[in-house]
Amino acid sequence: MTIARKQFNKPSFVLDKKLKQRLEDIATPLGTILILLLIWQLLTMILPTDLPGPIKVVQETWVLILYPFFDFGGTNKGLFWQVFTSLQRVAIGYSFAAVVGIGLGILVGLNKRLSKGLDPIFNILRTVPPLAWVPIALAALKQNQPAALFVIFITAIWPILINTAVGVRQIPQDFNNVAQVLQLPKTEYFFKILIPSALPYIFTGLRIAIGLSWLAIIAAEIVMSGIVGIGFFIWNAYQNSQISEIIVSLVYIGLVGWLLDSLMAWVQTLILPQSQR
Amino acid sequence: MVTSLKSAQRSSHDATPFLIVDQVSKVYPTKTGDYTVLKDVNLAVNQGEFICVIGHSGCGKSTLLNMVSGFAKPTTGRVLLQGKPIEKPGPDRMVVFQGYALLPWLSVFENVYLGVNVVYPQKSKSEKTQIVKEFLAMVGLADAMEKKPPQISGGMKQRVAIARALALCPEVLILDEPFGALDAITKEELQEELLKIWNTHKCTVLMITHDIDEALFLADRLVMMTNGPAAAIGEVMEIPFRRPRNRSRMMETPEYYKLRNHALDFLYNRFAHDDE
Ligand SMILES: Nc1ncnc2c1ncn2[C@@H]1O[C@H](COP(=O)(O)OP(=O)(O)O)[C@@H](O)[C@H]1O
Numbered sequence: 001m002t003i004a005r006k007q008f009n010k011p012s013f014v015l016d017k018k019l020k021q022r023l024e025d026i027a028t029p030l031g032t033i034l035i036l037l038l039i040w041q042l043l044t045m046i047l048p049t050d051l052p053g054p055i056k057v058v059q060e061t062w063v064l065i066l067y068p069f070f071d072f073g074g075t076n077k078g079l080f081w082q083v084f085t086s087l088q089r090v091a092i093g094y095s096f097a098a099v100v101g102i103g104l105g106i107l108v109g110l111n112k113r114l115s116k117g118l119d120p121i122f123n124i125l126r127t128v129p130p131l132a133w134v135p136i137a138l139a140a141l142k143q144n145q146p147a148a149l150f151v152i153f154i155t156a157i158w159p160i161l162i163n164t165a166v167g168v169r170q171i172p173q174d175f176n177n178v179a180q181v182l183q184l185p186k187t188e189y190f191f192k193i194l195i196p197s198a199l200p201y202i203f204t205g206l207r208i209a210i211g212l213s214w215l216a217i218i219a220a221e222i223v224m225s226g227i228v229g230i231g232f233f234i235w236n237a238y239q240n241s242q243i244s245e246i247i248v249s250l251v252y253i254g255l256v257g258w259l260l261d262s263l264m265a266w267v268q269t270l271i272l273p274q275s276q277r
Numbered sequence: 278m279v280t281s282l283k284s285a286q287r288s289s290h291d292a293t294p295f296l297i298v299d300q301v302s303k304v305y306p307t308k309t310g311d312y313t314v315l316k317d318v319n320l321a322v323n324q325g326e327f328i329c330v331i332g333h334s335g336c337g338k339s340t341l342l343n344m345v346s347g348f349a350k351p352t353t354g355r356v357l358l359q360g361k362p363i364e365k366p367g368p369d370r371m372v373v374f375q376g377y378a379l380l381p382w383l384s385v386f387e388n389v390y391l392g393v394n395v396v397y398p399q400k401s402k403s404e405k406t407q408i409v410k411e412f413l414a415m416v417g418l419a420d421a422m423e424k425k426p427p428q429i430s431g432g433m434k435q436r437v438a439i440a441r442a443l444a445l446c447p448e449v450l451i452l453d454e455p456f457g458a459l460d461a462i463t464k465e466e467l468q469e470e471l472l473k474i475w476n477t478h479k480c481t482v483l484m485i486t487h488d489i490d491e492a493l494f495l496a497d498r499l500v501m502m503t504n505g506p507a508a509a510i511g512e513v514m515e516i517p518f519r520r521p522r523n524r525s526r527m528m529e530t531p532e533y534y535k536l537r538n539h540a541l542d543f544l545y546n547r548f549a550h551d552d553e
Pocket residue numbers: 305306307312314332333334335336337338339340341505
């Protein structure tokens with residue numbers, strides 16, 4: 001009898017432990033955030049600063065926080081719409097960067113000459129900060145919208161391009177030997193050896209790039225006056241000294257960035273087999 | 278019996294040689310000057326012969342076979358297959374690579390199909406599928422066709438590599454230390470399978486090995502290479518055991534030990550390696 005009961009109890013105990021673990025996983029970061037908010041609040045109370053504490057931020061922005069979906073026309077829209085419009089911009093710029101970056105990356109990876117000539121140029125261009133591209137983009141494209149897209153594109157393309165090229169270059173000699181001895185046609189080589197072999201590297205590039213392109217949104221939108229978008233929203237708030245609004249926007253940006261990165265990580269697990277991650 | 282240079286020459290005279298290595302030297306340019314790996318190598322191989330190559334590591338065995346597969350070119354001399362110089366790698370000279378070289382993202386079936394698809398463009402899909410299945414069954418992998426290479430053992434990977442090579446019915450099959458990394462039992466199983474397949478398909482086999490017993494069991498002739506640099510073929514030993522061979526019965530004969538000792542003497546006395 002006692003044995004039977006023991007066996008019966010055991011699973012529920014294990015479940016208990018798991019649940020506890022889960023709660024801990026959620027509670028620990030929440031607790032950390034609370035503590036940090038407290039420190040922030042105290043610091044703003046002690047130090048002579050214009051920075052509002054968290055309580056003041058919420059007081060000043062509760063409309064923004066509670067009504068993310070309002071739309072009064074023009075740029076007077078809720079934070080959801082600001083973020084959504086920016087995300088659309090990022091999606092377009094990033095998609096172009098992905099297509100062009102993977103394509104060029106493969107060419108550069110396959111062609112030693114090309115890579116010798118272009119590698120130093122890539123390495124210089126990739127260190128140019130997004131904000132520095134803005135005047136160039138505006139001068140070249142004349143219009144706000146395409147310039148914003150270009151800034152995102154040019155920020156996101158480098159990690160994709162460089163990682164793809166590395167991925168193509170590291171294809172094991174063994175696989176290339178197999179292709180040679182089988183006299184594999186070019187398309188077969190491309191789809192059966194090159195792409196699968198370079199895929200983990202391509203994904204590394206894509207994941208870095210999505211973070212960068214989201215960071216670039218601020219730069220991309222900041223100088224494009226009068227458009228809907230979280231970047232211009234922040235710039236506008238800054239012009240009107242609404243620091244609390246900026247802080248709330250930054251929280252939004254951080255959360256979205258985190259979400260985008262998690263999304264890429266998840267896609268990666270879907271597409272890459274276990275052995276290639 | 279002792280050797281063999283004489284008999285080797287004789288056997289290469291009874292038919293026009295299928296594969297000829299003619300005065301081949303191979304020099305690699307290095308930072309410290311030219312490095313001569315092989316010098317004046319001559320070998321004639323008949324169609325359907327099973328040749329094993331033995332020699333200390335670094336002497337140039339892989340280099341020699343790479344000139345047959347077409348991955349390397351002789352610096353001087355010629356390598357002729359059916360009278361024609363070898364220009365580049367091709368599926369008529371299939372290679373079983375040292376590290377298996379299976380594509381990890383393709384299933385066992387797809388790995389073999391990849392080559393079959395290229396070599397038999399005129400065949401229908403179902404015919405090609407049939408060929409792949411036949412050869413996988415031949416190496417005992419009928420049940421593992423849908424597995425991916427990372428999921429199977431080293432012995433199974435080597436079986437896939439062999440099936441991939443043989444499914445193309447190559448004129449020459451080239452194996453570079455194929456069984457070196459396998460345990461003794463798997464190794465013996467694979468040797469038997471290789472012999473069985475060779476018997477039915479009668480391709481010419483060139484195989485590098487470090488294992489004298491393996492060579493004695495498999496080969497018609499054993500090519501023994503001198504040490505590098507500037508290595509050459511020191512001796513070619515005829516292995517006269519009748520086929521089909523029975524390993525344990527073979528090993529009971531005094532002749533087996535005479536051959537074995539002769540090869541050992543070549544490797545460890547006459548051409549001993551400094552660090553071995
Ligand atoms: N591409 C190369 N460039 C320079 N030296 C090489 C090259 N390939 C092989 N070698 C040298 O040639 C020698 C023979 O190599 P290899 O044929 O692989 O020997 P084995 O297969 O008998 O162990 C080694 O000393 C190796 O360092």
